Amino acid sequence: MPTYNPGAKYTKSSPWSLARKQPKTGKIQPHRGEDWAAAEGTDIPAAADGKVVYKGWVDGYGNLVVLEHQIRDQTVHTLYAHMNVASPLTVGAEVKARQTVGTVGMTGGVSSGNHLHFEVMPGARPGAPNLARGHPTVDPSTFDFPGEQEEQGRGPWSFPFEASGREGTTDGGTFLGMSGGKEGALSRTHDGFYPVGANGLWHGGIHFDAGSGTLLDQRDGVRCISDGEVVAYLVNKKYPEIQFLPSKKRAAYSTGFTLVRHRLELPEEKPQSKEKPGAKEKPKEKPEAKKEALVFYSLYMHQLDWQGYQERPKLARPGYWGEPKHFRVGEKAKDKQELPPPPPVTPQGNGLTLVNSTLAEFEGLCGLDDAGEELEC
Incomplete structure (x- = not known):
């Protein structure tokens, strides 16, 4: 779910706010976008694919450009202000995500330093950017733009x-x-x-x-929030129930879940080639060491039981469901498992009882219900 970040050359200097003290004038007023500090002349990248619907000078904003995007079935305008010179783009020009729309400056009369002022205006009228005083915006840090791998309206994060x-x-x-x-x-x-x-x-x-x-x-x-690998899941054949005393009322609950493992690697910046056309190719370098990655998990709990799927035959089944599998590990298995250190000895008389137990068998989660019976998935 990527939000807008213009790149490593920028530092966020001021957030979106409904009531912010203007650093130059000292007045309390809304700040309708985010400020990103950077050196004068730094390239400003577009937040997403779109087209230019406004280019010009507006007091308080200086040189600015407004782009129009179609994101998740609605029109969204993004604004890029305080450019040091007018944008080279023209109204109607098509723009790709991360394409340069102008360069950083401090034009407009109220800037305290070189920075990009960036705004997001969802639900905009096509072809009609709203730059009137008090125009509505949303906090850019909460708005998700399409990712590089977006397909059919869904990006790599959702x-x-x-x-x-x-x-x-x-x-x-x-x-x-x-x-x-x-x-x-x-x-x-x-x-x-x-x-x-x-x-x-x-x-x-x-x-x-x-x-x-x-x-x-x-x-x-x-x-699922992102691409990943299903490492475990459980489907209840029928919701288990719990009884409350003394009323003896019963309530169903779900222990069904899906656990997904994700691997996040930051893309490398591709250096621009300085070799002249026709130059001899350099010998291939040795393969680099395996990239470091952030491995994390997402867990989805309290899922529908198998009886619920049977009652709703048109409901799509998860794509990772396969043939029922049954795994059994006996005492002669050679796999060694690292066990945590034993708990400290509990003093007598506090009502607690320690029980040491050994797991002799393990019933695999894949395709079994909570009673250990195979599911007909």
Whole structure:
């Protein structure tokens, strides 16, 4: 879910804000975009594919360019201001993502130093950029632009659900809400997101329920946040139940889950070739060592049981489901497992009992329900 970042030559110097003290005038007023400090003349990259719909001079902005994009079925305008000279682009010119639209400066009369002022205006009128005083914008740090590998409206990063009816952009604002604006999906849930539970334990996830379903399309399944590898999953044959006493009321719950492993590698910057045409090729260098990567996991819990899939035959099955597999590891297995150190001895009289147990068999998660029976997936 990439947000706009103009590159390593930039440093974010001021965030989007509804009430910011202007560094030069001292006045409290809205700051409708992000500021990115950089040396004068630094190239300014486009946030996404689009076209130029405005180029000119506006007091307070100086030399600026406005691009128009079609992102997730809506028109989005992005603004790039304070350029040191007028952009070389012309109105109507087609622009590719990361293409240079101008160079950094401090024109406009209120700049305290060389920087790029960047704004995002979703839901814009095609061909009609709104530069009037008080024009609406969103926090650029919450707006997700298409990634380099985007296909069929979905990039390499995605939120687990689309906006309901695809009426608006599925960005951070849809999930968390905007400061001083529309509330987000998670604020409508019974317990959408919180760092610590009532039991004092760390809570590392977020919840979606009927409340978030008023803004998000949760009917057709959960999307994986990025490309990855399924390392484990469990499908309940039927939801297990728990009984509450003394009322003896029963409630169903799900232990179904999917665990995905992701690997994140930063792309290398390709150096521009300085060799003249027709020059002899240099001998190939030795292959480089394996790149370092960030390996992380995403976990999707409380999933639909097998009975639910049978009751909804048109519901798409996960693509990673295959033939049921049954793994059994006995005591003679040669694989060694590193075990954590034993817990400290518990003093007597505190009501706790320590139990040492050995796992002799392991029933594989793939294709088994919670009772250990094979599923007919």
